[in-house]
Amino acid sequence: MTMIKIVGLYRSFGATPVLRGVDLEVRRGETMVVIGQSGSGKSVLIKHLIGLLKPDQGEIYVDGTEISRIRGDALQKVTRKFGMLFQGAALFDSLTVGQNVRFGLERYTSYSRDEMDRIVADCLAKVGLRGVERLMPHELSGGMKKRVGLARAIAYSPDIMLYDEPSTGIDPIRADAINDLINVMKTELRVTSVVITHDMVSSYKVADRIAMLHDGRIIEIGTPPEIQHSRNPVVQQFIRGEAEGPIKIF
Amino acid sequence: MPFFPRPRHTIMFLEQLGEVGILIVQTLRSIFRRRWERGMLVRQLEEIGVRSIPVVTLTAAFGGLVFGLQTYIGFHRYIGAGSEAYAGPIISLGLSKELIPLLVAVMVSGRVGSAMAAQIGTMKITEQIDALFSLGADPVRYLVAPRAVASVIMVPCLTMFGDLIGMAAGYFYIVIAMGVNRHIYLQNTMLYLELWDVATGLIKAAVFGAVIAIIGCWQGLKTRGGAEGVGRATTRTVVISSITILILNFFLSKALPSNLKLQ
Numbered sequence: 466m467t468m469i470k471i472v473g474l475y476r477s478f479g480a481t482p483v484l485r486g487v488d489l490e491v492r493r494g495e496t497m498v499v500i501g502q503s504g505s506g507k508s509v510l511i512k513h514l515i516g517l518l519k520p521d522q523g524e525i526y527v528d529g530t531e532i533s534r535i536r537g538d539a540l541q542k543v544t545r546k547f548g549m550l551f552q553g554a555a556l557f558d559s560l561t562v563g564q565n566v567r568f569g570l571e572r573y574t575s576y577s578r579d580e581m582d583r584i585v586a587d588c589l590a591k592v593g594l595r596g597v598e599r600l601m602p603h604e605l606s607g608g609m610k611k612r613v614g615l616a617r618a619i620a621y622s623p624d625i626m627l628y629d630e631p632s633t634g635i636d637p638i639r640a641d642a643i644n645d646l647i648n649v650m651k652t653e654l655r656v657t658s659v660v661i662t663h664d665m666v667s668s669y670k671v672a673d674r675i676a677m678l679h680d681g682r683i684i685e686i687g688t689p690p691e692i693q694h695s696r697n698p699v700v701q702q703f704i705r706g707e708a709e710g711p712i713k714i715f
Numbered sequence: 716m717p718f719f720p721r722p723r724h725t726i727m728f729l730e731q732l733g734e735v736g737i738l739i740v741q742t743l744r745s746i747f748r749r750r751w752e753r754g755m756l757v758r759q760l761e762e763i764g765v766r767s768i769p770v771v772t773l774t775a776a777f778g779g780l781v782f783g784l785q786t787y788i789g790f791h792r793y794i795g796a797g798s799e800a801y802a803g804p805i806i807s808l809g810l811s812k813e814l815i816p817l818l819v820a821v822m823v824s825g826r827v828g829s830a831m832a833a834q835i836g837t838m839k840i841t842e843q844i845d846a847l848f849s850l851g852a853d854p855v856r857y858l859v860a861p862r863a864v865a866s867v868i869m870v871p872c873l874t875m876f877g878d879l880i881g882m883a884a885g886y887f888y889i890v891i892a893m894g895v896n897r898h899i900y901l902q903n904t905m906l907y908l909e910l911w912d913v914a915t916g917l918i919k920a921a922v923f924g925a926v927i928a929i930i931g932c933w934q935g936l937k938t939r940g941g942a943e944g945v946g947r948a949t950t951r952t953v954v955i956s957s958i959t960i961l962i963l964n965f966f967l968s969k970a971l972p973s974n975l976k977l978q
């Protein structure tokens with residue numbers, strides 16, 4: 466069953482077209498990894514899913530609801546289904562770690578103060594952090610910030626998780642720990658996930674299917690083995706990380 | 716060559732006016748909707764009001780002193796010795812209607828408006844505004860509305876406080892430093908200064924408060940780029956809000972009646 470469906474998505478910024486007819490379906494409970502070069506529009510794509518950006522043309526369905534034309538409370542109802550891990554974690558720097566993780570809980574749920582405290586501690590423990598509730602974001606390392614960002618995103622049990630470059634800016638061991646968490650979210654909580662990355666190690670580890678975004682369109686989609694054996698030279702150049710090939714970088 | 720605004724500049728100006736208009740409407744809608752961000756409002760009341768007291772005290776004290784000095788010289792030179800005791804109402808009127816609201820607004824715009832732009836601008840470039848949205852908080856309701864309400868409440872409060880400090884400083888210079896008759900000075904001040912004069916200054920201060928918050932938040936929300944973008948937003952906030960305050964001050968002075976007595 467389809468959880469997210471994108472049909473003919475177009476989006477330009479000024480005179481620069483970024484998305485030029487993206488079509489993509491994400492099934493309920495699957496982890497879809499979207500790969501592509503830096504600046505190929507992956508983050509723009511993910512921001513359309515949560516309603517942060519509106520398409521110039523095209524439709525986006527989330528659990529059957531078309532979200533590209535709705536606003537206000539109706540959009541908020543759909544946003545409630547999403548948890549998002551931002552590239553730089555995007556923790557609120559005027560709030561403590563505990564207040565950051567509680568933020569969504571306070572707005573999306575009606576739990577008591579004690580229940581919220583328990584959930585905050587549980588979520589932080591899930592990402593391997595204990596007793597950090599009173600710290601401020603500037604006291605955390607990059608990897609810790611990312612894990613707090615993940616705890617904040619999963620605190621109110623969203624149905625869909627969006628990960629924007631989850632392994633960028635952290636060491637390979639911590640990146641692998643984040644990959645494990647993404648897999649735990651899928652197996653234990655049956656969450657549908659969309660992961661934006663250009664890290665192929667991470668992609669093969671977490672993906673049920675991989676889609677490649679190039680020139681504003683999805684040019685290939687398949688399971689990790691299918692992508693590895695793709696005959697598309699653009700896909701091959703990207704997954705092998707070669708400077709020479711059909712993708713010109715200079 | 717005479718200056719004529721080019722069509723591109725006119726369009727940009729109208730676009731920006733439109734952006735501010737939309738932000739004002741969204742802010743008003745957020746203010747009159749339920750579920751207020753009370754914690755944020757309290758924090759902003761403290762930030763805008765309590766923390767501005769030292770700077771307002773200094774500004775109002777020296778504003779009052781220099782106004783007292785010039786008024787004393789004026790009376791002494793053009794009307795004659797002994798007439799300085801009549802400076803009281805002029806000092807009180809000038810300070811409460813014009814000088815203090817203007818000085819306080821410009822100082823608060825420099826201290827608070829620029830901080831609003833820098834804080835919201837930094838949140839914008841580090842995706843914190845997007846994170847707010849994804850966590851169910853409308854950025855206008857969470858960030859702009861509490862700042863606008865706090866500014867509209869606190870700038871008149873600071874102005875009222877500045878009026879007292881400025882008038883006390885004027886009194887200090889004329890009566891204590893220059894030895895003018897205290898009774899005549901106070902009697903004249905009480906006789907000619909009307910409550911409406913003070914109220915006019917407070918009405919203006921409320922409008923200036925709204926201007927400071929809206930321009931600071933608007934510039935913060937439209938910040939682009941890195942640290943350079945935040946720096947630009949901060950500078951623009953101080954320049955735009957100071958100019959807007961100076962222009963609005965004239966039109967408000969013209970529009971508000973000089974007294975409330977029926978003609």
